[in-house]
Amino acid sequence: MTDTANEIDPYAALQDKEPGKPQRNQWLDVWDQFKKHKGAVFGGGFLFFITLAVLLGPYLWTVDAQKLDIRNKNVRPIWIAIWDGGAKTLWHRPFGTDNLGRDLLAQMIAGGRASMAVGWTAMLLSLSIGTGVGVAAGYFKRLDGLLMRLTDLFLSLPILPLLLVAVTLFRQPLRANFGPEGGMFILIVVVVGLTSWMQTARIVRGEILALKEREFILAARSIGTTSGAIIRRHLLPNVISPIMVSATLGLAVAIITESALSFLGVGFPSDFPTWGKMLADAVPRMEEYPERVLLPGIAISLTVLGVNYLGDGLRDALDPRIRGR
Amino acid sequence: MLTFTIRRMLTSIPTLLFISIVIFGLLQLAPGDPMAQVPLTVPPEVKQKMREALGLGAPVYIQYLKWLNQFFIVEPQFLIDWMTRDSFLFGWLPDTQFSMVYDPELEKLVTQQRNISWQTRSPIMDIVIQRIPQTLWVVGLAYIVGILIALPIGIYSAYRHYSVFDQAGTFITMVGFSIPPFFTGPLLIVIFSVTLGWLPSIYDTTHVVNDWASFKYQLSQMILPVMVLALQTTAQISRYMRASMLDNLNQDYVRTARAKGLKEGVVVMVHVLRNSMIPVITVIALGVPSIFGGAIITENVFGVNGIGQLLITALFANDIPMVMTITFIFAIMIVVFNLIADVLYGVLDPRIRYD
Numbered sequence: 001m002t003d004t005a006n007e008i009d010p011y012a013a014l015q016d017k018e019p020g021k022p023q024r025n026q027w028l029d030v031w032d033q034f035k036k037h038k039g040a041v042f043g044g045g046f047l048f049f050i051t052l053a054v055l056l057g058p059y060l061w062t063v064d065a066q067k068l069d070i071r072n073k074n075v076r077p078i079w080i081a082i083w084d085g086g087a088k089t090l091w092h093r094p095f096g097t098d099n100l101g102r103d104l105l106a107q108m109i110a111g112g113r114a115s116m117a118v119g120w121t122a123m124l125l126s127l128s129i130g131t132g133v134g135v136a137a138g139y140f141k142r143l144d145g146l147l148m149r150l151t152d153l154f155l156s157l158p159i160l161p162l163l164l165v166a167v168t169l170f171r172q173p174l175r176a177n178f179g180p181e182g183g184m185f186i187l188i189v190v191v192v193g194l195t196s197w198m199q200t201a202r203i204v205r206g207e208i209l210a211l212k213e214r215e216f217i218l219a220a221r222s223i224g225t226t227s228g229a230i231i232r233r234h235l236l237p238n239v240i241s242p243i244m245v246s247a248t249l250g251l252a253v254a255i256i257t258e259s260a261l262s263f264l265g266v267g268f269p270s271d272f273p274t275w276g277k278m279l280a281d282a283v284p285r286m287e288e289y290p291e292r293v294l295l296p297g298i299a300i301s302l303t304v305l306g307v308n309y310l311g312d313g314l315r316d317a318l319d320p321r322i323r324g325r
Numbered sequence: 326m327l328t329f330t331i332r333r334m335l336t337s338i339p340t341l342l343f344i345s346i347v348i349f350g351l352l353q354l355a356p357g358d359p360m361a362q363v364p365l366t367v368p369p370e371v372k373q374k375m376r377e378a379l380g381l382g383a384p385v386y387i388q389y390l391k392w393l394n395q396f397f398i399v400e401p402q403f404l405i406d407w408m409t410r411d412s413f414l415f416g417w418l419p420d421t422q423f424s425m426v427y428d429p430e431l432e433k434l435v436t437q438q439r440n441i442s443w444q445t446r447s448p449i450m451d452i453v454i455q456r457i458p459q460t461l462w463v464v465g466l467a468y469i470v471g472i473l474i475a476l477p478i479g480i481y482s483a484y485r486h487y488s489v490f491d492q493a494g495t496f497i498t499m500v501g502f503s504i505p506p507f508f509t510g511p512l513l514i515v516i517f518s519v520t521l522g523w524l525p526s527i528y529d530t531t532h533v534v535n536d537w538a539s540f541k542y543q544l545s546q547m548i549l550p551v552m553v554l555a556l557q558t559t560a561q562i563s564r565y566m567r568a569s570m571l572d573n574l575n576q577d578y579v580r581t582a583r584a585k586g587l588k589e590g591v592v593v594m595v596h597v598l599r600n601s602m603i604p605v606i607t608v609i610a611l612g613v614p615s616i617f618g619g620a621i622i623t624e625n626v627f628g629v630n631g632i633g634q635l636l637i638t639a640l641f642a643n644d645i646p647m648v649m650t651i652t653f654i655f656a657i658m659i660v661v662f663n664l665i666a667d668v669l670y671g672v673l674d675p676r677i678r679y680d
Contacts, residue, residue, distance in 0.1 A: 156659045156660050158659060159618065160621055161651065161655050162348070162351070165348075165352070169351070279511070280507075282511075287515075293515065308502060312499075
C-alpha cells in the first residue's frame with residue numbers, strides 16, 4: 001500500500017542545508033570579539049605573565065631579596081656589558097644589585113608580589129563595596145537617595161591628600177597589631193578600597209535601575225522569588241560585564257596608588273621591596289644607575305598599560321551592540 | 326538657570342560640612358600627640374597648660390566649631406583687611422579692620438588669634454598664600470599646555486577615524502594615561518638633564534626673573550615639570566575630545582551642513598567642534614582640582630616649593646592644623662569646580678534644563 005520510495009522524512013524540511021555548527025554561547029562570542037582587539041590580547045597576556053612571574057618567580061629564582069651582600073654592591077645588569085666592557089657585572093646577578101648588594105631580580109619579583117597583592121585585594125574590596133552599594137541603591141528605592149548622596153560626597157573628597165593623611169596617621173597602631181608588613185598591607189588595601197568604589201557603585205546602580213523594570217524580573221517576582229534571590233540569580237549575572245570592566249580600572253588605580261604612596265615614602269617599611277619603593281630609593285642615584293629607576297618604573301607602567309588595554313578590550317567584547325561588527 | 330545655580334550652591338554647603346567632618350574626624354581619631362616633642366623635663370602642670378593653650382582640653386565639638394570659625398570667618402576677615410590695606414586693586418578703600426578686636430586689658434585694638442602652624446608658629450594661611458603661586462605657575466601652565474595639545478589631537482584623530490594618526494594617537498594617550506608621574510618625572514630627568522644636560526632637574530623657586538637670561542632660565546626649569554603634568558592632562562582630555570567628536574560626526578546636522586554646501590573646515594571646526602566641546606569643557610573643569618592633587622607627586626619629584634610639597638612636609642612633621650587646612654582647601658576646590666562644571670553644562674547645552 002504505502003510506497004516506501006515516496007515516503008518523506010517529516011523532519012527533512014527542518015534540517016539545515018549546511019553542516020551544523022557547534023553550539024555557541026555568550027562567552028564564546030565574547031572571546032571571539034576580545035581576540036580582535038590586539039592591544040587587549042597583549043594587555044591580558046602581559047598581566048597573566050606578570051602575575052605568573054611574581055607567583056612562581058620565588059621558586060625559580062631562589063635568591064633572598066633582602067639578603068645583604070655588601071661585597072657585590074652596585075653590580076650593573078648583565079646587558080650593560082654589551083656596550084661597556086669595564087662595567088661590574090655578574091652572571092649570577094642578571095639584573096644587578098643595589099647599593100646594599102641586594103639582588104635586583106629577586107627584589108623585582110618580591111616587589112611585584114607586594115604590588116600585585118595590594119592591587120588585587122584593594123580592587124576586590126572596592127568592587128564588592130561598589131557592587132553592594134550600587135545594587136542596594138538601584139534595587140531598594142528607599143536606600144537610593146541616601147546611598148547616592150553618600151557616593152557623591154565620597155566623590156568630592158580629595159583622595160590623594162586623604163590617603164596620605166590616613167596612611168601616615170594610622171601607620172603606628174596597625175603596625176603594632178599586625179606586624180610591620182601585615183599592618184601596612186591592611187592599611188593600604190583598606191584605604192584604597194574605601195576611596196575607589198564610587199564609580200562602580202554608580203555604574204551598577206544605573207544598570208540595575210534599567211534591569212529592574214524588565215519583564216523577567218516581574219515574572220520572577222510574580223512567582224514569589226524573594227528580593228535576595230532576585231538579586232543573586234537574575235540581577236547580578238546581568239551586571240557582570242560592567243563590573244568586570246570597572247574591575248580592570250580598579251586594578252590599575254590600586255597599583256598606581258600603592259606605588260605612589262610607596263614613592264612618597266608612606267608605604268611599606270623600608271626593607272620590604274615594592275615597585276614604588278624601589279623606584280623611590282633609586283631616584284637619588286639615578287645618574288649613575290638609571291636601570292634601577294627604569295626596571296620598576298617599566299614594570300609598573302607596563303602592568304598598568306596592560307590592565308588598561310584589557311579593560312578597553314573587555315568593554316568592547318562585553319557590549320552586545322559592538323560585538324559581531 | 327539662576328535658581329538652579331543657587332540651589333546647587335546651597336546643596337554644596339552640606340557637602341563641604343561632611344568633608345570637613347571627615348577631615349576633622351580622621352585627624353581626631355588618629356593617634357599621635359602634638360605634645361610628644363616637648364622635652365620630658367617640662368613639669369606635667371606646665372604641659373597641661375600648654376595643652377589647654379593649644380585648645381586640646383575642650384570637647385571635640387567645640388574644637389570642631391572653633392576650627393570652622395577660624396576657617397570661614399576669621400581668615401576671610403584677614404583677607405579683606407589685607408586687600409583694603411595693601412593690595413593694588415582695593416587699596417584705595419578705607420582700611421576695614423574686620424580682624425581687629427578690642428582688648429579691654431590693653432585698651433586698644435589687637436589682631437585676633439589666627440590658626441597657626443605647629444611647625445613654623447606662623448599663621449597657616451600666610452604660608453599657604455605664599456606657596457600657591459608656585460603651584461599655580463607650574464600646575465596651571467601644565468594644564469593649559471596639556472589642553473592646547475590635547476584638543477587638536479582629539480579633533481584630528483576623530484576626523485580621521487582608524488587612520489594611522491588615530492591609531493598612534495590612541496596608543497600614545499593610552500601610554501600617557503598609564504605611566505604614573507613618579508616614573509615619567511625621573512625618566513625625563515635622566516634623559517634631558519642627566520644624559521643630554523639641556524634642562525635643570527630641580528625647580529629653583531627663589532629664582533627671580535628680571536632680564537632676558539633669567540627669563541630663559543625660568544622657562545627651561547619649567548619645561549620638565551610642565552611636560553610631566555601635561556602628559557597626563559593630554560592623555561585624558563584628548564580621549565574625551567575624540568569620543569565626543571566621534572559622537573557628533575555621525576549626527577544628522579553634520580550631513581545637513583555638508584549638503585547645503587558648507588566647506589569641510591567650517592563643518593568640522595564650527596558645527597561639530599562647538600557641539601563636541603560641551604562635555605569636554607565640563608571634563609576640563611572637573612579635572613582642575615584633581616590635577617592639584619596629582620601635582621603633589623610632581624612637586625615632590627622636581628622640588629617645586631608648592632602647596633603639595635607643603636602638605637607632605639606638614640604630614641611628616643605631624644603639623645595637624647596645616648594638614649587639615651590644606652586638605653580642606655583641596656576639598657573646597659573639588660566642590661567649587663564640580664559646581665562650575667554643572668552650571669557650565671547647563672549654560673552651554675540648551676537641551677539641558679534643570680528646572
